[in-house]
Amino acid sequence: MPRTTAHRAALAAALVTPVLLPLWAAGPARAHGAPTDPVSRVVACSPEGGERAGTAACRAAVGANGAPFTAWDNLRVANVDGRDREVVPDGKLCSGGLPAYRGLDLARADWPSTRMTPGTTLTMRYVSTIPHTGTFRMYLTKPGYDPAGPLNWSDLPEKPFATVTDPALTGGAYRIRITLPSDRSGRHVLYTVWQNSSTPDTYYSCSDVVFPEAKQEQPEEKEPERKKEKEPEQKKPGQKAEAEKEEPAASAAVDDSPGPRPRGGDETPLASTSGPASGPSAPVLAGGAAAVLLLTGGAALAVRLRRR
Numbered sequence: 001m002p003r004t005t006a007h008r009a010a011l012a013a014a015l016v017t018p019v020l021l022p023l024w025a026a027g028p029a030r031a032h033g034a035p036t037d038p039v040s041r042v043v044a045c046s047p048e049g050g051e052r053a054g055t056a057a058c059r060a061a062v063g064a065n066g067a068p069f070t071a072w073d074n075l076r077v078a079n080v081d082g083r084d085r086e087v088v089p090d091g092k093l094c095s096g097g098l099p100a101y102r103g104l105d106l107a108r109a110d111w112p113s114t115r116m117t118p119g120t121t122l123t124m125r126y127v128s129t130i131p132h133t134g135t136f137r138m139y140l141t142k143p144g145y146d147p148a149g150p151l152n153w154s155d156l157p158e159k160p161f162a163t164v165t166d167p168a169l170t171g172g173a174y175r176i177r178i179t180l181p182s183d184r185s186g187r188h189v190l191y192t193v194w195q196n197s198s199t200p201d202t203y204y205s206c207s208d209v210v211f212p213e214a215k216q217e218q219p220e221e222k223e224p225e226r227k228k229e230k231e232p233e234q235k236k237p238g239q240k241a242e243a244e245k246e247e248p249a250a251s252a253a254v255d256d257s258p259g260p261r262p263r264g265g266d267e268t269p270l271a272s273t274s275g276p277a278s279g280p281s282a283p284v285l286a287g288g289a290a291a292v293l294l295l296t297g298g299a300a301l302a303v304r305l306r307r308r
């Protein structure tokens, strides 16, 4: 569709369905995108990252970077054409090898993170205001990954666990249905590669995620308490049924619902934030951010679109 139409559609959707981060507060003109759920390092540590931006990891990242991550949605490399492993050097996966984002490559185990449950199906959000066509490839670091070391290509499986082409852009974000591998525990990096087909660019993102620590192999009956604790937090009722219904679909399915069709998990984050800035303030932050967006998002976005 023509760009102006797309912009109008994106704006309309943005006004109906707020995202959970104040990404569209007044700021420099921008386009492109980055994952917001699970939140990417560049978004978490951007000036719009809220509490997360104040964490030790983000402060160190900005320090090492020498400049703030204002252009959180502009982490892209031209003309890679799928040769990610040749073009992006080991240890520099999170910056895409771009000096302007080098702070994101710091090897540390305390980046703002998102809790996840192995084997679950969920909807990733990748915020964007200007639509591009292309394919998203999602990788998860291998079992045994050491988050205290640099992220190298050998830490990622050869093949992505999910691949989605041209997902729906609703509410200002691409909705990407993924089913997580079931054999991860502890802290990992969800590495997202968005290879555009409508531009020469490929976008790279690191989202830090934390799975429950591995437990001993035990009969299910032995762990009822822990399970009960986790369920309501991770998904709303109905989400599970839906995930089961969709299985055994491929490891990822495009969420192509055209409108605000009610579905479990779309109104609330599927996974909650953890890490140094976690706690009861997270929902409050999200709610406040949504309000901020409702008040300022439309105007800021309109200004931005006009600038384009």
Ligand SMILES: [Cu+2]
Pocket: 031, 032, 033, 130, 132
């Ligand atoms: Cu772009």
